[in-house]
Amino acid sequence: MISSVLIANRGEIALRIIRANRELGIKSIAIYSDEDIRSAHVRNADEAYHIGPAAASESYLNVKKIIETATAAGADAIHPGYGFLSENDTFADACEKKGIVFIGPRGKAMTMTGDKMKCKELMKKANVPVIPGSEGVIDDVDLAERVAHDIGYPVLLKSAFGGGGRGIRLARNENQLRQEFEMAAAESKAAFGKASLYVEKSLEGIRHIEFQIVRDSNGNTRHLFERECSVQRRHQKLIEMAPSPVVNAEIRKRMGEIAVRAGEAVDYLNAGTVEFLRDKDGNFYFIEINSRLQVEHPVTEVITGLDLVKLQIAIAQGQEISFDQEDLKLHGYAIECRINAEDPFNDFAPSIGTVGRCNLPHGPGIRVDSYLFSGCSVSGYYDSLVAKVIVWGRDYQEARARMKNALREFEAEGINTTIPLHETIMNNADFIRGDLSTDYLDRLKILDIMEKEHIEKVKRNTPAAVAAVLLQSDVDRRNPEVVQDMRNARTRGWKNIGRNSFGI
């Protein structure tokens, strides 16, 4: 039995795992870089160990140091979260060698799913439909160009070791391909240490639909229905939902069985995701298996009632899955918005800093997984995801209405976030109808709509803003000494906005 788990991660997912551990009475052992010494996951863990400088390569990606720490702290198991070392087969194997349970698939399955090309070949054999593309890894741009030419533009450049949408670039012609190849290679190298890319046919008007699977060490495999993650920006998922508006019971059953088959083909263990693209005609194509817990796992939790992290731990300690496929019932509708610390009005530039007032949303059907708190810092060293807002509703429209509530209540002073974008999407007619595709943002010029809505909002609010300035200048006029004090305390007083002679 696992009685302590080292969490080889940070941010909201580390907190998520801590909450599951607590429910099970398991000790949570956190690790932290210099940058994270005051972070939420450190505060909430039972124990926390420093593992290195801010740069991920020297801390959260430092296999040797993390395993040493786990051993020293007496951790029975390691949960890798997502990102960082979560899909690193060497790490999984190293844990096993030290007698530490790795909460995730075995290294061997991970090697297979991590090698997108080999995995694709295996899927073909297992009668899982796959997407046309290069047969192997491509290291130079000329070869990439030849493959692209053969399968026809547009094509996608993907990191062979990537996942989660990182390191993916679209090329519509040779020029673009040559230009993007370098960027994609650099990103892949920065994120995963290796620059190897592969080329894949880019289908247009597609929807991203994935199936959550779980498999125990006795080979019991279940699928936990699908998630639709079509709302993306530059191949990064923005919004996920379950169920998909275009998947009915028949498709769910058929594709769920294919997902189970995919898991069996790689002798998968624990929780994983089988990702498909669905074209306009309703055909599904396998793209990859994500051999980890996904960012978007909460939407599946909300509609199935299962706790995926607790299920992961149960499977990791050898327990059998306790439910049959038929026991699972869809319960309502779930939507998740990823709240990133990026400025949507400035080309999504990263936004870092210390958070002031912080009020996260609450109320019926609302769940927030976040590491934010008043006084926390959002660092430029790591991912920009600062919160996930997950809502449940009896149906899609109730879930959507609740998401609007939650986005409105979300307050995190001091950083820019993608909330304005999500608000625009929630009000967009195509989104309301569930008419989604991976090019949804471009197709409907959502960013332009967002900017327009923002300008309207500012205009509507301008009289109140002017009133605030007038009121404060009046306060300052009547209490000049208070303002003076405040300025001495190195706070820039409102006084600066000027004086006037309004008699009241």
Added chain:
Amino acid sequence: MISSVLIANRGEIALRIIRANRELGIKSIAIYSDEDIRSAHVRNADEAYHIGPAAASESYLNVKKIIETATAAGADAIHPGYGFLSENDTFADACEKKGIVFIGPRGKAMTMTGDKMKCKELMKKANVPVIPGSEGVIDDVDLAERVAHDIGYPVLLKSAFGGGGRGIRLARNENQLRQEFEMAAAESKAAFGKASLYVEKSLEGIRHIEFQIVRDSNGNTRHLFERECSVQRRHQKLIEMAPSPVVNAEIRKRMGEIAVRAGEAVDYLNAGTVEFLRDKDGNFYFIEINSRLQVEHPVTEVITGLDLVKLQIAIAQGQEISFDQEDLKLHGYAIECRINAEDPFNDFAPSIGTVGRCNLPHGPGIRVDSYLFSGCSVSGYYDSLVAKVIVWGRDYQEARARMKNALREFEAEGINTTIPLHETIMNNADFIRGDLSTDYLDRLKILDIMEKEHIEKVKRNTPAAVAAVLLQSDVDRRNPEVVQDMRNARTRGWKNIGRNSFGI
């Protein structure tokens, strides 16, 4: 159609109603007393109107002013929340007269349910089992004594106009009866404006089990299953859950039907609660109908998936209930803990003040309805309920584990709360088994266990506390000027704890 709702309430329930209004695109009009000008419900409403001084009698109970405000603001409807005017038939009638929809039962039904004695007689006729007690209202202590003598001690003294556990006193003998009569009369008068009491047989070893009902203007009546609210302190509910651990499908069906009959007997409209006591032998006795939304309504929402406030609004605007009794399915298990600003280590003395750091719980299955935020004030003028923590789990034990998580994460600096009591209860063997009764707290000496656990906790934490004092004295020694600055800013520095010569 209702397009704007004035919320004649404050605190968490006002916020709850605002959230429902927003989902429906309805404008929320808040009202506030002097004390509440910066409160959460004022901040979150679309409009907010000042209605008087802090004292409830001059603000939230001021019928004339509230109706004037609703008229001036153009409110289509009024939601009364719970407490205050929620069960005031005069208020409901006055709204109707002004053409404002009262979101709740009609005044006539309220008059009936408010007159506990008449209502009881009506229930007898409708074949709803009732509890033995006085036949009418009792105004003097001698008559009360005679009735008590006839039905046999112990007896309960209850306010004829009360509800929600307010104004209820237990008397085990004549002496106690005479002593408590005065207090109960005073409390009834303070809370409801009238001192009239009635006497009822006090059954021992009982469980409080209530059924949520809804009824539309076409007479469609549904019950939304039961809630068990047996964990009480001095007849105030502390913890509510749904379903009840002792109600099976057969009992649920039978008692649900009785609850529906009770609602029909008083020609009820909108959401209400039919309260029963269940004795050791499994007999149920009607006690009263609460003709309002209950504090504990969220547990029903969580297990049915319904939004009771939205349902209330639909019924109030004449819509038919859209589901049949058979459509409703129990989904998992819900528990609610009422977090009161009271000091459980000091006889539950009210705790008022400004809240500093405020971090409300989050995570899987957790919902918090609360008016707390960092910088808010908890006032002595109103109810001590500051938050409701509601959890969902697949079963009772998962819900309980999540409640422990939530209580642990709950942080509201500056006020004392009943969280330590809830933590003790969550770990108590009888609670874990679901072995509950309204005398649970006394029967198991829960307060003594709480104090003992607290002492253990303090002992365990003392080395860390000593370390904090040592560390800070060392910081002060090395940075005397910083401390000086802080003291000038009128903050009492740590420096006071003394100086020492530790060389580091």
Added chain:
Amino acid sequence: MVGKISEGILLEFKIGETKQEINGEIIHALGDGSILLRINQKSYEVRLVKSSADEIEFFFENSFHYVKKISSTSSGIMIVLDGVPITLRKHFKLDELIRDTSSSKVTTENNNLTSQIPGRVVNIVASIGTSVKTGDSIVILESMKMQVAVKSHKDGIIRDILVKKGATVSRNDVISVIE
């Protein structure tokens, strides 16, 4: 009464019926930014993260702690550690004599009945000149819709009642003098 320089801090804490003395001192700083403490003969490793006038964040045995200081007087300090209030009475080794003679405990055993809560006086139950026993109600306060009795802390005779019906009292206000 600023303490003399000494080798460490002697802390005393009392909860319920338990009273305990704890001796704590800083041993030395370790190379990596952490500090070695000795508390009651046992060594502990701590690491200071952040400190301000009334807050401190630190690791104690690899566990993160947040402490808020509530009050500090010459004889004691009240802190909230991770939500748990802890009161420590502090004195220095060289101050022990002073402490023994200046115990504040004796003086709190006085005749003043104080209110433990803020509230509005809704009823005065007892009268001046009558005798009361410990636990008898003296006045009834209302706060947060609750009726709360302020009860006598001792047996004695009521010499004075300092509040009027309808008045508002703060926490620790003297309600009555009982001898």
Added chain:
Amino acid sequence: MVGKISEGILLEFKIGETKQEINGEIIHALGDGSILLRINQKSYEVRLVKSSADEIEFFFENSFHYVKKISSTSSGIMIVLDGVPITLRKHFKLDELIRDTSSSKVTTENNNLTSQIPGRVVNIVASIGTSVKTGDSIVILESMKMQVAVKSHKDGIIRDILVKKGATVSRNDVISVIE
């Protein structure tokens, strides 16, 4: 440049392509603690709830607002009103002449290419002496696991590149000089 005493404040704000001038003044206090304002000929009732150095809470037409001041210079103020950032360029009626000649906009049209984000320089794409067009990538930064190109803000010739590969830049740091 402290403004002269005048009868009101003239505020100018620009969002997207829209530019608007707003005239605001306080008319008088009403009896009940609220204040009457006139903004662009329209009267509004406001009520101040709380104010501090950088925060203000008030009712505006019976709706509660929370404003946080982000920055304030002699020519403009940036606030966040209920989460919406709004920048107002403020001047007094009597200062209009001064405003017209001291527009800061002209001076921002300079040769310095600045970074809009903080990050680490992972690649320098352009070279000194070469000519670039608006939108051409000059350097690649990495922040929050993203690769972000700093692109030329004008057509011209690169006179200088002020950052080195591996260096960390802050927001608004000058990356390159382009003439």
